[in-house]
Structure formats: structure tokens, C-alpha cells
Amino acid sequence: MASHDPDPRPLLLGGPALGLRLIVLAGMAAGLMVADHREHHLSAIRDGIASLAYPIQVAVQAPVQAWAAMRESFARKSRVEAENVKLAADNLVLRLKLMRFDALEQENRRLRAVRESSSRVVQRSLVAEIVRVDLDPFRQRVLVNKGTRDGVFRGQAAIDAAGIFGQVTRAGPFSAEIILISDPEHAIPVAVNRTGARTIALGTGRSGMLSLPYLPQNADVIVGDLLVSSGLGGVYPPGYPVGKVTQVTRDPGQPLLAIEAEPLAGLDRDPEILLVWFDNAVVEPEPEPEAQPGPAPPAAVEAKPAEPRPVEASPAGRSPEAAPETPPAAEPPP
Amino acid sequence: MMRGQRNVFGWGRVVLLTVVALAAAVVPLPRGVDLFRPDLVALTVLWFCLLSPRLLGLTYGWCAGLALDGFKGVLLGQHALTLTVIAYVACKFRLQVRAFPPWQQSVVVLCLLWLNEFLLFWIDGVAGHPVTDWRRWLSVPVGAALWPLVSGIYARFASRR
Numbered sequence: 001m002a003s004h005d006p007d008p009r010p011l012l013l014g015g016p017a018l019g020l021r022l023i024v025l026a027g028m029a030a031g032l033m034v035a036d037h038r039e040h041h042l043s044a045i046r047d048g049i050a051s052l053a054y055p056i057q058v059a060v061q062a063p064v065q066a067w068a069a070m071r072e073s074f075a076r077k078s079r080v081e082a083e084n085v086k087l088a089a090d091n092l093v094l095r096l097k098l099m100r101f102d103a104l105e106q107e108n109r110r111l112r113a114v115r116e117s118s119s120r121v122v123q124r125s126l127v128a129e130i131v132r133v134d135l136d137p138f139r140q141r142v143l144v145n146k147g148t149r150d151g152v153f154r155g156q157a158a159i160d161a162a163g164i165f166g167q168v169t170r171a172g173p174f175s176a177e178i179i180l181i182s183d184p185e186h187a188i189p190v191a192v193n194r195t196g197a198r199t200i201a202l203g204t205g206r207s208g209m210l211s212l213p214y215l216p217q218n219a220d221v222i223v224g225d226l227l228v229s230s231g232l233g234g235v236y237p238p239g240y241p242v243g244k245v246t247q248v249t250r251d252p253g254q255p256l257l258a259i260e261a262e263p264l265a266g267l268d269r270d271p272e273i274l275l276v277w278f279d280n281a282v283v284e285p286e287p288e289p290e291a292q293p294g295p296a297p298p299a300a301v302e303a304k305p306a307e308p309r310p311v312e313a314s315p316a317g318r319s320p321e322a323a324p325e326t327p328p329a330a331e332p333p334p
Numbered sequence: 335m336m337r338g339q340r341n342v343f344g345w346g347r348v349v350l351l352t353v354v355a356l357a358a359a360v361v362p363l364p365r366g367v368d369l370f371r372p373d374l375v376a377l378t379v380l381w382f383c384l385l386s387p388r389l390l391g392l393t394y395g396w397c398a399g400l401a402l403d404g405f406k407g408v409l410l411g412q413h414a415l416t417l418t419v420i421a422y423v424a425c426k427f428r429l430q431v432r433a434f435p436p437w438q439q440s441v442v443v444l445c446l447l448w449l450n451e452f453l454l455f456w457i458d459g460v461a462g463h464p465v466t467d468w469r470r471w472l473s474v475p476v477g478a479a480l481w482p483l484v485s486g487i488y489a490r491f492a493s494r495r
Contacts, residue, residue, distance in 0.1 A: 018391075018392070018422065018425055018426065019422075021391075021392045021393070021422075022392060022418060022419070022422040025392050025393065025395075025396045025414075025418045026415055026418055026419065028396070028411075028414075029396065029399070029400075029411040029412075029414040029415035029418060030411065030415060031411075032400075032410050032411030032414065033409055033410065033411040033412055033415070033457070033461070035410075036409055036410040036411060037409055037461050042410055045410065046404065046410060049400070049401065049403075049404025049405075049410075050404060050407075052401075052404070053356075053401070053404050053405045056353060056356065056357055056405075057360060057405070059357070060357045060360060060361045060362070061361075061362060064362050132362045133360040133361070133362055134360055134361070134362050134363060134368050134371075135360065135406050135407050136406060136407075136408065137368045137369055137371075137469075138465040138467055138469075138470060139465070141407065143407070170407060177407045184463075185463050205467075268365075
């Protein structure tokens with residue numbers, strides 16, 4: 001086994017030197033950990049490592065992606081056709097809804113402007129693809145292929161077509177790490193849609209389950225209730241679906257209810273998600289609602305993130321960095 | 335420190351092995367199987383420390399650990415610390431361990447991997463986000479069981495011109 005170590009020097013390594021190196025290196029590692037955990041001063045180092053790691057992470061998921069692409073290309077024609085028909089029908093329905101919705105949105109905006117209250121509706125979104133790498137099987141985190149170069153910032157909300165997905169915990173130049181709402185370190189302020197009761201939904205570490213441990217025994221919650229984001233804390237836009245209550249356990253011996261809910265977003269199935277910008281600030285009155293969307297950033301679907309001001313709600317104790325420096329261009333389009 | 339070693343194990347191979355080990359730490363595996371993922375970076379560090387500690391020792395463990403932290407997006411420095419510690423133990427006892435038959439080496443590796451995981455567990459707890467799921471220890475026996483295979487493959491890889 002040792003045949004490739006033909007070094008003629010003495011076999012025993014210098015004891016003191018080895019111990020000294022251990023102490024120095026361990027001290028450096030401990031210093032890094034403290035700096036990273038307490039102060040968040042290491043974003044430059046972390047960005048550097050993340051940029052170096054990103055190509056490898058993408059290369060690692062390439063076989064998985066190729067397999068998916070191959071399955072896609074061998075998909076049955078009939079299935080694709082059926083899907084197409086269904087999507088066309090969906091599209092029609094959504095367009096009809098949108099026509100009504102556009103008018104309502106404008107009206108809502110004007111009314112809110114009159115009352116000088118904040119609108120907090122999603123104004124711009126960015127599609128990000130999930131990079132299929134396993135970060136840690138015991139934490140619910142994913143990596144996406146958009147970073148600070150695309151304007152992604154820490155504390156930004158991520159949603160998918162069905163509901164709230166999570167928020168950005170770390171934004172590197174090319175990639176960002178997202179903590180899912182089901183991560184045990186994550187908590188999201190929610191409201192029960194039927195009654196308006198506000199509480200907090202905690203992640204459990206399993207992608208199919210949230211827990212709501214802070215409602216009293218006499219709270220009006222039943223199985224099937226829809227939970228929507230309440231918007232408190234300012235990280236998530238209010239009114240977006242979060243989950244459905246699946247189980248309510250009333251144990252008279254306990255002061256609080258034990259409630260379980262199932263997240264609506266496809267936390268472990270989504271190939272891509274939306275990173276959203278929404279306006280927390282007071283909306284200015286808009287004189288010309290029909291303005292063209294200005295020179296929006298490349299992948300931006302909607303215009304103008306006026307001044308996103310993400311206030312941190314969770315995970316606890318972290319303060320987000322500054323908002324993205326996107327130019328306050330045009331009005332939100334009709 | 336490193337004179338006379340270059341022809342034994344080129345730096346290109348070191349980098350290649352390290353990158354492969356890092357990639358193995360994040361390669362997507364089916365749900366359930368990923369709990370058994372062996373810590374290939376730790377095995378690589380142990381192998382270098384046991385068999386050519388003059389070429390690569392504690393500093394290599396530290397660098398590989400830092401890279402692993404960056405890859406997995408965990409607290410920067412935690413793998414650097416744990417891999418440095420097990421590299422130190424491996425360097426200290428390498429002469430005894432090298433004389434062992436493979437299965438006894440596996441037992442030693444089991445202990446070192448356990449120490450690695452325990453330190454990670456500890457750091458997680460101190461940093462305020464403990465993972466108390468018992469399944470986090472599953473990777474330790476898997477890594478130890480893979481040790482004869484990994485060390486054999488690395489030895490072949492090292493001896494090839």
C-alpha cells in the first residue's frame with residue numbers, strides 16, 4: 001500500500017510542527033465560522049467559492065437533465081397533443097380572467113393611491129431554474145440559476161404557480177440558495193383565509209408538511225382551510241396561497257392546537273420557480289396608466305420594482321442586504 | 335516540504351480527485367438513497383494523510399473542507415475544521431494504520447468518519463441549527479465500508495503513469 005511513497009526522509013513527521021499546524025488551521029477555521037455566522041462578513045469569499053463551484057454543480061446535474069430531456073423527446077405524441085389542447089383551453093380561461101383583472105388592478109391601484117396605502121402586489125418576476133444538486137438531505141434548500149447579476153437579493157420571495165415556495169437565503173453572482181417554506185429553520189406568517197386568523201407556519205423538514213403550533217384551543221380552524229401569506233414581516237407578498245390544513249388535533253391537555261398543513265407549492269417537484277419583486281412602499285398616483293413598459297431588465301416579465309424593501313421575518317436574526325439596483329423605469333403595465 | 339513528490343502524484347491528479355470527490359458530495363441521488371451518501375471528500379483527505387502525508391496533509395484537508403462548505407452552502411469553515419482534525423489524527427497514527435489489514439483500516443476509518451460527523455453535529459448545534467435526525471449517521475458506516483474499494487482505486491490511480 002505504501003509502495004508509492006519512496007521518500008528517503010525519516011518516516012516520523014515532526015510532532016510539534018504537526019500540532020502547530022493543527023492549531024493554526026483549526027483556529028483559522030473557527031475564525032471563519034464565527035465571522036460567517038455572526039457577522040456575515042464573508043460574502044466575498046463565499047461568492048468566490050460559489051462562482052468556482054457553480055460550473056461543477058451544473059456539470060453534475062447534466063446527466064440528470066439529459067435523461068429528462070431524452071424522456072421528454074420520447075414522450076408519446078398523443079400525450080403531447082392532449083396536453084396542448086388542455087393548455088390552450090387553460091390559456092383561454094386565463095385570458096378572460098386577465099381582461100377583467102387588468103381593469104380591477106388599475107382601479108385598485110388608483111383607490112390605494114388615493115388612500116395612500118401600500119399596494120404590495122407583485123410587480124416584477126424572474127423565472128429561475130432549479131439546479132438539481134443535493135445540498136443537504138436534512139435541510140430543505142435548493143440552488144437556482146439566477147444570482148445578483150440578475151438582481152436577485154437576499155430575502156427575496158420565491159413562488160411557483162401554486163403558491164409560496166421560499167425565500168433567498170444567499171445570493172451569489174450566478175446562483176442563489178433558496179430556503180423552502182418546509183425547512184425546519186423557516187417560518188412564514190400566514191392567515192387562515194376563511195376566518196382571517198393570523199399565525200405562523202413552521203417548516204418541519206419534510207417537503208409535504210408544515211406545522212402551525214401557535215393557535216389556541218378555541219381557534220376556528222378546520223381541515224381543508226386555505227392558508228395564505230399575511231404579508232406581515234414584509235418578505236412575502238400578502239394574499240398568496242401557502243398551504244391547506246390537513247390535520248387538526250385538539251388535545252384538551254394542551255394549551256395550543258397541533259395543526260398540520262400541506263404546502264401548495266410543488267416544493268420537491270418544481271423544475272423552475274418565480275423570484276418576485278413587490279412594492280412595499282406607498283404607491284404614487286399614476287397619471288398615465290397606459291404607459292409602455294420601459295427598457296426592463298432582460299428576463300423581467302413585468303416592469304418596475306419601484307423600491308423593494310424586504311424586511312426580514314424569517315429565518316430569525318438575519319438582515320437582508322440592500323435591494324437590487326434596478327432603475328425605476330416605467331409604470332407597471334396594464 | 336514537497337520536493338521529490340511531484341513525479342509520484344501529479345498535482346493535476348490531486349485536483350482531479352478533489353473535484354470528483356466534491357462533485358460526489360452534491361450529485362443528485364434519488365430520495366432515500368441520498369441518506370447513504372458516503373463523504374468522499376473525507377475519505378480522500380484520509381487517504382492522502384495516511385499514504386502520502388508529506389505531499390498533502392492538514393492544509394489539504396483544510397482547503398478541501400472549505401471548498402466543501404462552499405459547495406454545500408453550509409457555515410463557512412465547519413468542514414474545514416473537522417477535516418483538519420481528522421487529517422491530524424490520521425497523520426499522527428498513519429504508521430500504525432498503514433500496517434493494518436484492510437478491514438482493520440476500515441475500522442479506523444469508521445472511527446475517524448464518526449469523529450468528523452460528530453464534530454459537524456456539534457458545530458451545527460453550536461451554530462443554532464441542529465439536525466437531530468438519527469439518519470445523519472448513516473453515511474459513516476457506508477464510508478467505512480467503502481474504504482477498501484476507495485483506497486484500492488486511489489492506489490491504482492496513483493501508480494498509473
